[in-house]
Amino acid sequence: MSFETILVETRGAVTLVRLNRPQALNALNSQVLGELITAFAAYDADASQRCLVITGSEKAFAAGADIKEMSTQSFADMYGGNFFAGYDHVTATRKPWIAAVSGFALGGGCELAMMADIIIAAENAKFGQPEIKLGVTPGMGGSQRLVRAIGKAKAMEMCLTGRMMDAAEAERSGLVARVVPTDQLLDEALKLAETIAGMAPLAAIAVKEEVDAAFEMTLKEGVRFERRLFHSLFGSADQKEGMAAFVEKRPGNWTGK
Numbered sequence: 001m002s003f004e005t006i007l008v009e010t011r012g013a014v015t016l017v018r019l020n021r022p023q024a025l026n027a028l029n030s031q032v033l034g035e036l037i038t039a040f041a042a043y044d045a046d047a048s049q050r051c052l053v054i055t056g057s058e059k060a061f062a063a064g065a066d067i068k069e070m071s072t073q074s075f076a077d078m079y080g081g082n083f084f085a086g087y088d089h090v091t092a093t094r095k096p097w098i099a100a101v102s103g104f105a106l107g108g109g110c111e112l113a114m115m116a117d118i119i120i121a122a123e124n125a126k127f128g129q130p131e132i133k134l135g136v137t138p139g140m141g142g143s144q145r146l147v148r149a150i151g152k153a154k155a156m157e158m159c160l161t162g163r164m165m166d167a168a169e170a171e172r173s174g175l176v177a178r179v180v181p182t183d184q185l186l187d188e189a190l191k192l193a194e195t196i197a198g199m200a201p202l203a204a205i206a207v208k209e210e211v212d213a214a215f216e217m218t219l220k221e222g223v224r225f226e227r228r229l230f231h232s233l234f235g236s237a238d239q240k241e242g243m244a245a246f247v248e249k250r251p252g253n254w255t256g257k
């Protein structure tokens with residue numbers, strides 16, 4: 001696979017995706033989207049890969065959707081072309097992925113980070129939904145995922161004013177799992193990814209389904225859904241292996257079966 005706007009490499013069982021448009025602070029254009037769809041689909045399909053990290057540069061995770069690409073588009077272009085609906089393919093990734101955010105994560109950049117299962121932030125990270133300053137609104141899920149992540153009061157304030165939230169506030173507010181020194185961001189994200197990659201693969205997919213279901217279901221339905229997935233994992237070899245490994249006081253040796 002050859003890409004122009006992202007760099008993709010594998011490190012053991014972890015796929016590392018770097019947004020790579022430094023001249024535009026990693027602004028997300030249609031080419032980036034197309035390449036992300038391909039890279040995420042390849043990750044999901046590759047049984048040797050068990051976690052993915054997406055990151056940007058130290059200055060910018062991504063400064064938003066590409067304003068220069070969007071500026072002259074008409075309603076018909078956007079609506080008729082279902083602009084950026086392709087991110088639904090990215091969010092359909094079944095295996096876990098982490099956003100490692102340094103610098104600006106604005107507009108679509110913040111929204112892409114929020115599509116991840118976990119966000120880790122560098123101390124210099126800045127999150128924001130500044131679309132209102134451009135005469136538009138979030139368009140890649142920001143108004144929905146930000147409310148779910150940090151609650152209505154702060155989400156509404158951020159979307160109505162376009163103000164940026166620093167890493168410390170993002171951690172306090174529940175947007176990010178952890179803040180780490182900027183020069184350690186990638187190492188810490190890869191360490192976390194390796195930990196997740198070391199877990200039973202089917203259980204990791206099931207955990208994602210269950211936690212994500214909490215945003216879609218009533219508590220009763222969600223608990224039932226979780227219980228059924230729990231039951232179903234007793235049909236897997238990895239459940240037998242995991243419980244035998246515990247009894248035998250050794251690490252589990254997962255097959256993903």
Ligand code: CO8
Nearest residue numbers: 024025027063064065066067068083084106107108139140
């Ligand atoms: N799009 C295109 N180019 C950008 C973007 C962007 N979002 N952000 C920065 N750039 C470019 C700049 O134009 C500049 O290019 P050039 O050198 O050719 O002029 C280069 O990157 C460097 O940027 P700056 O000189 O502005 O760097 P600063 O350090 O001075 O400022 C900021 C950094 C504060 C991040 C500033 O660049 C900025 O405010 N950027 C725009 C942030 C923004 O408004 N983001 C939201 C965009 S809209 C959006 O994301 C909508 C998502 C939903 C779309 C889906 C619809 C369905």
